[in-house]
Amino acid sequence: MNKINVNRRTLLAGLPAAMMMAGLPGNARAASGNPFPKGFLWGAAISGHQTEGNNSNSDIWLLEQLQPGPFMEKSGIACDFYNRYADDLALAAGLGLNAFRFSLEWSRIEPEEGRFDDKALDHYRRIAATCREKGLTPAITFNHFTTPIWFARRGGWEVAGSADRFARFCERAVKAVGDHAGIATTLNEPNLGRLLRVILPPPIIADMGKAMQGGAALAGSDRFSAAQFGDQDAMLPNMLEGHRKAVAAIKAGPGNFPVGVSLALVDDQAVGADSVRDKVREYLNAAWLDAARNDDFVGVQTYGRNRYDAKGMMHPPEGAELTQMGEESYPQGLGATIRYAHAATGRPVYVTENGIATQDDSRRIAYIDGAMTAMRSCLADGIPVKGYLHWSFLDNFEWIFGYRPTFGLVAVDRQTLKRTAKPSAAYLGAIARRNGAVA
Numbered sequence: 460m461n462k463i464n465v466n467r468r469t470l471l472a473g474l475p476a477a478m479m480m481a482g483l484p485g486n487a488r489a490a491s492g493n494p495f496p497k498g499f500l501w502g503a504a505i506s507g508h509q510t511e512g513n514n515s516n517s518d519i520w521l522l523e524q525l526q527p528g529p530f531m532e533k534s535g536i537a538c539d540f541y542n543r544y545a546d547d548l549a550l551a552a553g554l555g556l557n558a559f560r561f562s563l564e565w566s567r568i569e570p571e572e573g574r575f576d577d578k579a580l581d582h583y584r585r586i587a588a589t590c591r592e593k594g595l596t597p598a599i600t601f602n603h604f605t606t607p608i609w610f611a612r613r614g615g616w617e618v619a620g621s622a623d624r625f626a627r628f629c630e631r632a633v634k635a636v637g638d639h640a641g642i643a644t645t646l647n648e649p650n651l652g653r654l655l656r657v658i659l660p661p662p663i664i665a666d667m668g669k670a671m672q673g674g675a676a677l678a679g680s681d682r683f684s685a686a687q688f689g690d691q692d693a694m695l696p697n698m699l700e701g702h703r704k705a706v707a708a709i710k711a712g713p714g715n716f717p718v719g720v721s722l723a724l725v726d727d728q729a730v731g732a733d734s735v736r737d738k739v740r741e742y743l744n745a746a747w748l749d750a751a752r753n754d755d756f757v758g759v760q761t762y763g764r765n766r767y768d769a770k771g772m773m774h775p776p777e778g779a780e781l782t783q784m785g786e787e788s789y790p791q792g793l794g795a796t797i798r799y800a801h802a803a804t805g806r807p808v809y810v811t812e813n814g815i816a817t818q819d820d821s822r823r824i825a826y827i828d829g830a831m832t833a834m835r836s837c838l839a840d841g842i843p844v845k846g847y848l849h850w851s852f853l854d855n856f857e858w859i860f861g862y863r864p865t866f867g868l869v870a871v872d873r874q875t876l877k878r879t880a881k882p883s884a885a886y887l888g889a890i891a892r893r894n895g896a897v898a
């Protein structure tokens with residue numbers, strides 16, 4: 460049993476109700492008014508590879524072709540967001556949202572090293588402009604995991620020079636989208652590779668390693684280091700340098716908007732006095748939280764909690780409600796990660812991802828409620844939370860797990876690709892409207 464929780468409960472039980480309303484717990488006070496600051500971003504998020512379709516120049520596309528391989532199915536046409544983005548953005552705006560997070564596909568923009576495709580750049584310019592026309596602030600991710608095949612063949616993030624390659628891409632890409640951008644992140648969850656090594660069973664990690672050899676064979680190269688599949692220790696310094704250089708490149712371009720990095724942050728809970736939690740956190744997050752201290756904000760991406768005792772990560776508690784990803788559903792974890800990220804960086808927080816894989820949309824609604832309570836509590840305690848971008852706008856390609864997990868506010872029929880907004884989409888839209896998303 461967690462000692463800290465016991466103490467907090469005992470403490471709260473002893474406080475008079477009036478004192479609790481005045482200051483503790485924060486969400487009780489905040490519930491009475493609108494704590495969300497003016498300009499708060501209310502939106503949903505997607506990424507290029509998971510939704511665009513036919514992203515055939517990317518490292519992950521290549522790995523999807525491996526038989527056997529780690530991917531349960533191929534991304535294929537995905538959600539055809541590449542062609543349907545205008546309708547999707549109209550749908551998002553119609554729900555009452557005022558922001559939309561999407562990513563630029565590096566492999567479309569720079570299909571061969573040093574050759575930039577004007578048509579692709581123009582495509583992303585149009586997405587950003589369409590967001591603006593519809594009243595959606597574009598939250599632009601410059602890299603959401605996938606990299607061009609040529610980059611992976613050169614050793615991906617494992618090799619010196621990768622930071623400069625990424626910064627050169629950012630320098631070109633920001634010229635297309637900078638005028639419209641509302642906020643930007645450089646890398647999506649650059650700490651995920653390490654997190655996967657902590658949370659996934661070793662056979663899956665071994666499969667990912669084998670896939671890199673398969674990737675090299677398919678690509679006809681000596682090596683292949685895709686996305687975050689590579690050697691984490693080799694990747695870390697290059698990704699940190701890549702982030703720093705990308706921030707500088709983006710800031711040197713058109714527009715004037717906050718730039719940061721989004722991190723995979725779990726509500727890691729220590730169980731017992733000799734819990735390994737702090738050691739794990741150091742390994743997963745320390746370098747990135749430190750880097751984020753120099754940014755305009757820190758992007759928090761939280762799905763739930765992990766508990767650690769002296770031996771390592773524990774199983775979810777007996778009887779816990781699990782998601783389609785086999786994780787415990789734990790929306791209140793968002794409050795803990797916002798506090799953790801803000802305390803470690805001193806920076807304002809945008810929640811750039813938060814969501815649940817479930818077929819039962821009423822659970823998504825309950826999850827959103829939990830996230831709102833968590834954010835209200837943080838805001839009431841004076842933490843500058845500036846936006847909430849739910850993952851995901853669409854049911855989309857969930858990487859190695861294929862299309863089975865459904866994170867979307869909007870369902871996508873796999874045969875017809877027809878979109879159907881779920882009740883949770885209207886629910887989040889109504890929260891956004893009530894809290895001033897649309898003037």
Ligand code: BGC
Pocket residue numbers: 506509647648651723760812850857866
């Ligand atoms: C990633 C998304 C992914 C989501 C749900 C995040 O780690 O940024 O691409 O779909 O989690 O697993």
